[in-house]
Amino acid sequence: MLKLSIKQLLQQKQHNQDEHGKNFFGTDITLQGWVRNKRDSKAGLSFISLTDGSCLTTMQIVAKAQLPNYENILKLTKDCSISVIGTIEKSLGSNQDFEIIAKEIQIIGWVENPETYPVSPKRHTVEFLREVSHLRIRTNLLSSVMRVRNTISYAIHEYFQQNEFYWIHTPIITATDAEGAGELFQVTSLNLNDLPRDGLGKIDYKNDFFGKQTFLTVSGQLNAEAYCLAMSKVYTFGPTFRAENSNTTRHLAEFWMVEPEVAFADLNQNAKLAEELLKFIFNKVLNDNLHEIDFFVEYIDKEVRNRLTSLVANKFEVITYTEAIEQLLKPGKNFENPVYWGVDLSSEHERWICETLVGRPTVVINYPKDIKAFYMRANDDGKTVAAMDVLAPGVGEIIGGAQREERYDLLVNRMKELGVGLEALSWYLDLRKFGSVPHSGFGLGLDRLVSYITGVNNIRDIIPFPRASKSANF
RNA sequence: GCCUCAAUAGCUCAGUCGGUUAGAGCGACGGACUGUUAAUCCGCAGGUCGUAGGUUCGAAUCCUACUUGAGGCGCCA
Numbered sequence: 001m002l003k004l005s006i007k008q009l010l011q012q013k014q015h016n017q018d019e020h021g022k023n024f025f026g027t028d029i030t031l032q033g034w035v036r037n038k039r040d041s042k043a044g045l046s047f048i049s050l051t052d053g054s055c056l057t058t059m060q061i062v063a064k065a066q067l068p069n070y071e072n073i074l075k076l077t078k079d080c081s082i083s084v085i086g087t088i089e090k091s092l093g094s095n096q097d098f099e100i101i102a103k104e105i106q107i108i109g110w111v112e113n114p115e116t117y118p119v120s121p122k123r124h125t126v127e128f129l130r131e132v133s134h135l136r137i138r139t140n141l142l143s144s145v146m147r148v149r150n151t152i153s154y155a156i157h158e159y160f161q162q163n164e165f166y167w168i169h170t171p172i173i174t175a176t177d178a179e180g181a182g183e184l185f186q187v188t189s190l191n192l193n194d195l196p197r198d199g200l201g202k203i204d205y206k207n208d209f210f211g212k213q214t215f216l217t218v219s220g221q222l223n224a225e226a227y228c229l230a231m232s233k234v235y236t237f238g239p240t241f242r243a244e245n246s247n248t249t250r251h252l253a254e255f256w257m258v259e260p261e262v263a264f265a266d267l268n269q270n271a272k273l274a275e276e277l278l279k280f281i282f283n284k285v286l287n288d289n290l291h292e293i294d295f296f297v298e299y300i301d302k303e304v305r306n307r308l309t310s311l312v313a314n315k316f317e318v319i320t321y322t323e324a325i326e327q328l329l330k331p332g333k334n335f336e337n338p339v340y341w342g343v344d345l346s347s348e349h350e351r352w353i354c355e356t357l358v359g360r361p362t363v364v365i366n367y368p369k370d371i372k373a374f375y376m377r378a379n380d381d382g383k384t385v386a387a388m389d390v391l392a393p394g395v396g397e398i399i400g401g402a403q404r405e406e407r408y409d410l411l412v413n414r415m416k417e418l419g420v421g422l423e424a425l426s427w428y429l430d431l432r433k434f435g436s437v438p439h440s441g442f443g444l445g446l447d448r449l450v451s452y453i454t455g456v457n458n459i460r461d462i463i464p465f466p467r468a469s470k471s472a473n474f
Numbered sequence: 475g476c477c478u479c480a481a482u483a484g485c486u487c488a489g490u491c492g493g494u495u496a497g498a499g500c501g502a503c504g505g506a507c508u509g510u511u512a513a514u515c516c517g518c519a520g521g522u523c524g525u526a527g528g529u530u531c532g533a534a535u536c537c538u539a540c541u542u543g544a545g546g547c548g549c550c551a
Binding site for chain 2: 041044045058078118127247248251252348396397400
């Protein structure tokens with residue numbers, strides 16, 4: 001017996017209609033999945049909406065009273081698992097072209113206590129579903145988000161692979177704590193109840209697993225730079241960790257980041273790469289997730305499709321930090337935080353720039369050097385560095401990047417100014433001594449991108465099992 | 475970490491000025507219905523009002539602490 005996913009079945013239908021439509025109807029197949037909904041009729045039949053997660057569409061299974069276990073079929077509730085053998089036939093109902101007339105329905109797993117089963121067939125709030133992360137994927141919302149998340153992840157690899165980038169696996173465990181990207185989680189195999197101390201009473205990391213203090217990575221950038229300075233175009237794509245006690249809708253302690261790094265590329269090329277990558281992803285989602293987008297438009301945010309369509313059609317706006325400050329200073333606005341040249345833009349400023357001033361993703365470039373990291377390349381004006389942020393309406397900073405300082409002397413001076421230890425990063429400085437070239441890169445927050453694309457505005461709802469401050473369940 | 479708000483049935487909520495036996499919708503369960511599709515209609519069950527204290531003749535309601543959650547800010551992706 002041919003076993004198909006619902007997605008395959010729908011594809012076959014399309015295919016058979018074109019070429020040999022006669023063969024499609026009347027074929028016997030096996031489907032396996034979970035009951036999404038069931039409607040009974042005293043006419044002597046039940047309609048089961050079956051889902052297997054392969055796509056948003058459910059398959060209608062018609063179960064007639066003649067089935068030997070029909071009494072049990074009447075007791076099926078949402079998310080009971082079943083295996084169905086049946087015949088594909090034209091549907092008499094108007095919501096689907098075809099349906100499966102069951103010859104045999106095997107009940108694989110019952111749902112105990114349907115009354116208290118958390119994911120009952122009704123609307124649920126995302127807050128409630130968050131409390132049952134292991135079961136919330138059994139909703140249209142979460143399964144749609146995860147299919148889109150998959151499309152996005154795959155599109156990222158596709159874009160880079162098509163453009164001759166090499167995917168490199170940078171370490172998760174790092175001894176570098178000077179990247180300035182945030183608080184780190186410490187990694188240790190020491191017994192915390194009996195820590196070895198040196199003569200001064202400080203913890204002696206010589207006895208730790210790596211013989212020194214180590215952390216979970218906050219970014220693969222520095223390692224990626226080393227590889228781009230030999231392979232020209234590389235990217236990292238993996239989880240990163242920040243131990244910041246952030247409590248917002250857009251921060252996670254464990255999140256996924258994409259970090260391309262390109263040799264012989266300046267800031268303009270960097271910004272262009274960011275725009276091309278994002279547009280490639282938006283296009284992929286528009287093409288591959290029609291039903292999911294329909295769903296988001298209906299239940300989450302009416303603008304989801306319009307936003308993506310207009311994003312791929314329009315150039316991203318690029319403005320300098322200095323221009324942004326000038327706009328922010330124009331009269332008639334009432335910001336809580338002060339605006340002046342040199343200030344680190346706060347959320348309300350960033351929101352105003354991309355939501356009100358521009359109305360779509362905006363690339364802000366050339367920030368004051370004093371609010372940016374040590375590795376960003378000094379501009380000729382002596383005041384700014386070649387940094388860029390891509391700001392997206394609703395989710396804020398979606399990309400942060402820069403042209404890196406490739407000039408040894410300038411980099412060393414900057415590190416000294418900012419008190420960055422030279423010794424731990426001597427390997428990084430080596431890169432500027434042996435065939436250094438201008439190079440650029442950025443970090444794209446995958447989770448923020450998923451949030452932006454789907455319109456689901458809490459980042460904890462677009463990753464399967466979110467990790468955040470005081471929250472590491474499941 | 476700071477600020478604000480919230481917690482009542484499996485879920486979403488109402489509950490007046492502190493006053494008798496805390497209500498509704500959805501879901502679940504039972505029944506009706508000749509093809510349903512968020513099925514429809516009828517019926518039934520379901521409660522330690524987050525926890526602990528306090529005020530009061532009397533507390534879901536007022537006060538305090540704690541817990542949990544949400545939103546905003548900061549940090550950033």
